[in-house]
Amino acid sequence: xxxxxxxxxxxxxxxxxxxxxxxxxxxxxxxxxxxxxxxxxxxxxxxxxxxxxxxxxxxxxxxxxxxxxxxxxxxxxxxxxxxxxxxxxxxxxxxxxxxxxxxxxxxxxxxxxxxxxxxxxxxxxxxxxxxxxxxxxxxxxxxxxxxxxxxxxxxxxxxxxxxxxxxxxxxxxxxxxxxxxxxxxxxxxxxxxxxxxxxxxxxxxxxxxxxxxxxxxxxxxxxxxxxxxxxxxxxxxxxxxxxxxxxxxxxxxxxxxxxxxxxxxxxxxxxxxxxxxxxxxxxxxxxxxxx
Amino acid sequence: xxxxxxxxxxxxxxxxxxxxxxxxxxxxxxxxxxxxxxxxxxxxxxxxxxxxxxxxxxxxxxxxxxxxxxxxxxxxxxxxxxxxxxxxxxxxxxxxxxxxxxxxxxxxxxxxxxxxxxxxxxxxxxxxxxxxxxxxxxxxxxxxxxxxxxxxxxxxxxxxxxxxxxxxxxxxxxxxxxxxxxxxxxxxxxxxxxxxxxxxxxxxxxxxxxxxxxxxxxxxxxxxxxxxxxxxxxxxxxxxxxxxxxxxxxxxxxxxxxxxxxxxxxxxxxxxxxxxxxxxxxxxxxxxxxxxxxxxxxxxxxxxxxxxxxxxxxxxxxxxxxxxxxxxxxxxxxxxxxxxxxxxxxxxxxxxx
Numbered sequence: 001x002x003x004x005x006x007x008x009x010x011x012x013x014x015x016x017x018x019x020x021x022x023x024x025x026x027x028x029x030x031x032x033x034x035x036x037x038x039x040x041x042x043x044x045x046x047x048x049x050x051x052x053x054x055x056x057x058x059x060x061x062x063x064x065x066x067x068x069x070x071x072x073x074x075x076x077x078x079x080x081x082x083x084x085x086x087x088x089x090x091x092x093x094x095x096x097x098x099x100x101x102x103x104x105x106x107x108x109x110x111x112x113x114x115x116x117x118x119x120x121x122x123x124x125x126x127x128x129x130x131x132x133x134x135x136x137x138x139x140x141x142x143x144x145x146x147x148x149x150x151x152x153x154x155x156x157x158x159x160x161x162x163x164x165x166x167x168x169x170x171x172x173x174x175x176x177x178x179x180x181x182x183x184x185x186x187x188x189x190x191x192x193x194x195x196x197x198x199x200x201x202x203x204x205x206x207x208x209x210x211x212x213x214x215x216x217x218x219x220x221x222x223x224x225x226x227x228x229x230x231x232x233x234x235x236x237x238x239x240x241x242x243x244x245x246x247x248x249x250x251x252x253x254x255x256x257x258x259x260x261x262x263x264x265x266x267x268x269x270x271x272x273x274x275x276x277x278x279x280x281x282x283x284x285x286x287x288x289x290x291x
Numbered sequence: 292x293x294x295x296x297x298x299x300x301x302x303x304x305x306x307x308x309x310x311x312x313x314x315x316x317x318x319x320x321x322x323x324x325x326x327x328x329x330x331x332x333x334x335x336x337x338x339x340x341x342x343x344x345x346x347x348x349x350x351x352x353x354x355x356x357x358x359x360x361x362x363x364x365x366x367x368x369x370x371x372x373x374x375x376x377x378x379x380x381x382x383x384x385x386x387x388x389x390x391x392x393x394x395x396x397x398x399x400x401x402x403x404x405x406x407x408x409x410x411x412x413x414x415x416x417x418x419x420x421x422x423x424x425x426x427x428x429x430x431x432x433x434x435x436x437x438x439x440x441x442x443x444x445x446x447x448x449x450x451x452x453x454x455x456x457x458x459x460x461x462x463x464x465x466x467x468x469x470x471x472x473x474x475x476x477x478x479x480x481x482x483x484x485x486x487x488x489x490x491x492x493x494x495x496x497x498x499x500x501x502x503x504x505x506x507x508x509x510x511x512x513x514x515x516x517x518x519x520x521x522x523x524x525x526x527x528x529x530x531x532x533x534x535x536x537x538x539x540x541x542x543x544x545x546x547x548x549x550x551x552x553x554x555x556x557x558x559x560x561x562x563x564x565x566x567x568x569x570x571x572x573x574x575x576x577x578x579x580x581x582x583x584x585x586x587x588x589x590x591x592x593x594x595x596x597x598x599x600x601x602x603x604x605x606x607x608x609x610x611x612x613x614x615x616x617x618x619x620x621x622x623x624x625x626x627x628x629x630x631x632x633x634x635x636x637x638x639x640x641x642x643x644x
Contacts, residue, residue, distance in 0.1 A: 037416045083619070092416045093359040097575060098618050100568060104611030112605055220564065224423065231420055264431040268424040275421050276409055 004136050009257040010250065011133075015142045015211070017249020018149045022204040023222055024229040024241035025156060026197030032173045032236035033193040036084065037092050039099040041201055042223025043106035048072045048202025049214045050110055053119060056206075061124045065206050072202025073195040080194045103219065111216040121210040145207050152203070156196065157238060169193055173236070225252075228271040234284025243282060313496055317489040324594075325476035335597055339590045340488040341549045344495050346577070346585035348542025349570040354580030355503050356535040357515035358411075359419045361567050362426030365406070366399040366540040368562030370547025372433060373398035375446040375557040380439070388452040388463075392548045399544020400537060402429065407536030411529045423564065430562040445558040449551060454487070463487055484553060491549070492586070495542065500582050502538070511535055543570075572614045578624025587626050 027041050048068035056064030079102070087095050123141060130137040160166040168184040179186050205214075212218075229248050233240025248267050256263040274281060321336035349363045374395030382390055406425045413421055433440050440446070454461040463484040470478035502508055513521040514528045521528055551557040560566060569592075577588020592610065600606040621628050 086619070093419060094618070096359065096361075096416065096419055097571065098615065100571070101611050101615035101618060104568070105608060105615065108605065108608035108611060112608060224427065224564065227420055228424065231417070235416070261435050264435075265428050268428045268431075271424045272409065272421060272428070275413065275417060275424075279413060279417060 004134075005257060007134050008136055008138075009253045011138060011142075012256075013250035013253025014246065015146055015249070016252060017246040018146050019204055019208045019222075019245075020226055020229045020248055021153060021242050021245030022149050023201050023226040024233070024245050025153060025238065026200040027226055028230045028233070028236055028238060028241040029156075029160070029169075029193055030197040031230070032238075033169055034084075034088065034190050035092065036088070036194075037096050037099070038197075039096055039223065040079075040102040040106065041099075041198070041226065042219030042221070043103045044072045044076065044198045044201035044219075045205040045222050046110055046214065046216065046219035047075060047106060048205030049209045049218060050114055050205075051202070052206030052209065053121060053214065056122060061122070061127065061210075065203065068206035069199040069203035072205070073199035076195045076198030077191060080191050084194075103223070107216050107219055114216070116216060118213050118215045120213055123210045127210075139211075141210060145211075148207065149204070152200070153242065156200070159196075160238065165189060165192065225267060228267050231271050231281055232274045234281025237281065237283040240281055240283030309500065310497070313493055317493060320489075321481050321485050322472060322476060325472075325480070334482075334484075335594065337482070337485045337488045337553065338550075339586075339593050340485075340492045341546055341553060342573075342593065343492065343546075343586040343589040344549070345543040345546035346570050346573040346589045347495055347499055347582075348539045348546070350574045350579065350581075350585040351499060351502075351542070352535055352539040353571075353574060354584070355508060355511045355515070356532050357511075358532065358536070359415075359571075360410075360422040360536075360539075361419050361564070361571065362406075362422030362424075363540070363543050363570050364562050364564070364566035365426040365429040366403050366543035367547040367550075367566060367570075368433065368557075368559075369402050369429065370395040370399040370544030371551035371557040371561045372440060372446065372547075373544075374548035375449045375551045376439065378449050378452065378552075379446060386450075386452045388454045388552065391452065391552060392545065395548025395551070396541055396544045399547065400541040403537045403540020403544070404533075407533045407540065411532040411536060423567070426562070426564065426567055430559075430564075433562055434559055440559075443559060445556055445560075446551070447556050449555045449557070451552050451555060461487075488549065488553075491545075495545075496582060496586075499542075503582070507531070507534070572610065574624075576614060576617050576624060578626030578628075578630075581624070581626045581630070584624050584626040588624065591625065 023041065023045060026044070027038060030036055030038050030041075048071070051071045052064035052068035054064075055067040083102075084095075084098075087098055127141045127144065129140045131140045131143060132138075133143075160169055168179060168186065168189045171179045171184065172186045172189055176186055205218075209218075225248060229244040230241055231244075232247060233242070233244025248270070251266055251270060252263055255266045317340075320340075324335060345363070345367050348366075349360065352358050352360055352363075374391040377391040377394040378386065381394070406422070410418055410421045410425070434442055436442075451463060454463065461483055463482065465483050466479045467481045467483070467486075468479060472478060503511070510521065510526050510531050513524070513526070514531055518528050547557075547561060550561070573588040573592055574585045575588070576592055577586065578584025592613070595613075596606055596610065599609055617624065
């Protein structure tokens with residue numbers, strides 16, 4: 001193992017981690033605000049990726065980056081308004097069942113439309129090429145994407161922590177009823193958070209696909225590690241999702257480097273260890289364990 | 292044990308009626324597929340009974356203990372691989388059907404005990420997510436252990452040993468003697484495999500029914516309804532939930548072992564999240580917390596799959612739609628809706644902790 005391969009692995013882990021972060025932030029703010037455990041979150045990623053692919057082939061990659069998240073956000077708003085709201089007062093496990101069913105429907109619809117084969121994403125010339133970095137050539141696109149994701153994460157955090165809407169969201173997480181009594185529109189804020197979280201997954205779906213390629217099962221492939229991320233970080237915790245995502249990304253990349261056979265298993269071992277030692281996750285509050 | 296309380300009485304009729312109807316249903320079942328409206332094939336009946344065992348096991352945990360596991364494929368798959376390896380690698384000389392099944396159930400039970408001991412400390416979503424994590428661990432370990440498990444290819448050409456009872460040997464691939472049955476086809480279309488699966492299913496149904504009506508079942512009810520109260524009354528909920536988890540895993544292992552011996556192969560697909568999800572779908576569609584629900588759900592879904600997937604590639608989509616429609620409109624499942632039970636999916640999952 002050379003220093004360069006180590007740096008390469010750390011960089012790969014960082015990129016993968018950032019993708020998990022962006023997906024997991026959506027999962028975690030949706031859970032925090034709506035108390036909804038969204039098994040369909042991977043489907044949002046996949047829908048975004050495919051919409052982005054279609055648009056990118058017609059109008060360029062930039063247009064795909066815009067269309068993907070918008071379409072996914074619209075799908076999310078419709079889902080929220082017409083189906084999920086009937087399940088807000090149901091048990092989390094009932095919501096898991098429902099969103100799992102929706103995820104299956106989404107995955108299979110994508111398979112019917114686009115076929116089951118893996119699709120490669122076209123990357124425009126201006127995003128290609130590589131950058132000399134710490135003694136190795138690293139694909140430039142990955143670095144652009146990393147910067148973009150960091151910027152987006154900061155925007156989402158500023159939105160939640162600095163705006164009036166964000167105030168309703170944060171208060172709604174603590175005590176929904178009280179916020180409603182005080183005149184805050186929790187319903188609208190919930191729908192908005194759901195759309196933002198979903199749109200974020202859709203955006204990452206477009207942004208990450210030139211690196212990881214897509215097939216109808218991509219959604220599930222990213223969903224399960226993202227659950228690992230939020231569980232490690234603490235379900236409902238924003239910075240937990242950030243920390244968890246980077247931990248899981250680096251853990252996968254370093255294990256791939258050192259002992260590839262264990263690369264797939266290691267994150268589940270980590271998740272089980274965290275759940276058993278600190279069930280609320282690294283950044284979670286203990287009250288959420290029961291329920 | 293005598294039925295004494297209303298809760299037990301609610302769970303079906305008398306013992307004799309239960310055994311008679313079950314035996315009758317199992318006897319008629321394979322011939323139904325000969326009718327044009329059902330349009331199945333004979334092996335399907337056997338497969339439904341085998342997979343149904345796993346769904347019944349899964350439901351013991353979801354429907355009675357109130358815990359949603361998304362990882363029961365681990366026990367199903369381990370049962371399948373262990374039974375297959377018992378024939379191919381570990382005890383090839385013995386070439387024993389019974390040994391393969393026992394070994395499959397044993398491995399699944401041990402795994403269920405280890406995983407169960409860890410997961411019963413958690414509730415609700417955390418329980419569900421931790422079971423997913425452990426199932427993924429099992430999946431990847433089996434997948435990577437190529438020397439033993441052949442990775443992607445799975446175990447192939449597992450020759451089904453004959454069942455040796457000492458006084459007689461039964462080769463399950465043989466058929467019954469010929470006897471014309473009119474629209475229901477011919478008796479010789481039924482292989483001994485079906486008879487064997489039906490006997491096992493009868494045993495499993497009787498066992499689970501007895502179990503949930505016993506004091507053990509009552510305590511599970513109490514824990515599901517209100518775990519804190521069950522502690523005050525003097526029960527240790529974790530021990531009961533662990534027992535339910537282990538029995539549930541063992542039944543999945545039994546189903547997996549039989550599936551491998553029936554198919555003559557053990558595929559990596561038996562260990563996937565999709566497979567875990569299938570048990571969830573079968574059980575919810577049939578009726579959570581009912582004795583026959585999981586079997587009915589397994590039958591309906593596998594039968595529909597057989598018909599629909601012959602015509603279109605959209606089967607999984609239709610399955611997903613059926614599943615969502617059942618959750619939204621028939622939360623009691625097919626059986627629960629027919630029996631007009633008050634016992635519904637959400638109430639089962641709710642259980643105050």
